[in-house]
Amino acid sequence: MKSNKLLAIWSGIVLFFLLFPFAVIVYASFTNSALVTIPLEDPGINSYLEILQSGRYVKSLMLSLKVAFFATLFGVTIGTFSSFVIVRKGHVKIVSLINNLLLAPMMVPAVIIGIAIMISISKLGINMSQTLLIMVHTVIVLPYVVRTVCATLSNFDVSIEEASIVMGAKPWHTLLEISIPNIRSGIITSALLAFISSFGEVIITAFILPIGMTTLPVEIMNTLLYNFSPSIAAIAVLVSFGVFTVLYILFRLFPKAFVEAQ
């Protein structure tokens, strides 16, 4: 039992390592100077006030929310339907090939995908647009949707579908009114995970932004790398808090679907 105690202590240290940076951001957000020191030289809430007053991040936040909303809507819709085929027909070669294609954006470096899209678009002479941004984000969130819904779907009892068919329901009716409501925990989980993944995506997005527009994470990156402002800590706190809240609610509602999705 002694070894278990050591393992527990080690796990505690590792969890601290993973979560401690967020405490640091909170700490850093309560200074009025550009430097985060110990103890804080000039504690205050100017960085929060700056966000509220200047409206600096509002425009990019709105674009991020809009893109994430539509990408989630499209991604969850097409991802859920394709998950049915992937789980039920996974033994067919072309289906497993398509499954790999849909999961590919997770394994190919984002920089390479982003630049590939950028040079293709500029070769075609198309202007970057919000439509394109939403389409690309739809592809980015698809792996999250497919993975989560497939996990739920593989525990799904098909006999209720059979029952529905035997009772005379049309296949489409059965799919929409029997199967989908029964895997709603997986679908809702996938939707929220898709939303926050799209919301946080920074690299691919940076290459395909329409001129004069920016999403929140890209603006944070630009602030960090090119024109630093202490307000970055405050906005980082607000965003992380939002993400953690969504995750926590999700976890309380559907712990099983949430854990299976990981």
Place this chain on the structure above:
Amino acid sequence: MNSQSNLIINRKRSILLLVLPTALALFIVLIPILYMFRVSLYPASNVSAHGAGWTLNNYINILTDPFYLKILGRTVLVGLGTGVFCTIIGYPVALYMSRCSARKQQIMTLLLVAPLYTSIIIRCYAWIVILGNKGIINGFLNLVGINSISMLYSYFSVYLGLVYVFLAYMILSIFNVLVTIKKDVEEASMIMGASRMRTFIEVTFPLSLPGVFAGFLLDFVLSMGAYVVPATLGGAKMGLIPNYVYSSVINTFNWTQGSSLAFIYIITTFIVLILYFTIVKRFSRYLAGSTGVKK
């Protein structure tokens, strides 16, 4: 393979349901990457993005340039190193998780993955604040009278950032295998007189290796492709291949060079993956032979 009935998902509906996602993924991921491959085979040009015709010169130039070979080596090395560090740090956590109650396992999963869903740029920013010359750690050191240590923009900060970002994947993939190992096998070993330690070394650990291999693979590939961590925590001198793909295409507008770098990266990953799978296969066979445990 799968006995689920296909009353609903017949052939016709399968095609209908897959058409849209397949088309999207083709047009947005696959075709642009194939176009990038084509660009890597154009001659370089000073007046436009690329010249006309076919050439292998872009590849030859990179592969004969010690500067890029060094970066390539560094990229592979950093990938392997991150995999090793994540294994060593993550395994005990996965082992502990597998011995916890179901509820505690769920909570730990939540805590592990929560950071993964915040934007990577925010996490890197936090580490800049922690590691900076006037940052949190140095602030503490100064308080107790120790001089500041320079930590940012070094191998140390790059590895730290990568381990930070990819550790959770490793823990979860080992954990997922550990929980499937039946308690009976461990009990059998102990009934036969093996100590707890010996049971772990000879039974549990070998059985959990598929999880270690899967996690290692994931961390290795992901960290080789990392862009934000080297860009923010590594600075100019610590870039990996993806950072140079970026600077070739964006900063110097050299599409052909950037594209060939990207494909050298992809080919390198493939070669390393094939080597990796060969080694893992040999190793698993050796282990299965030496412990007599069948997977």
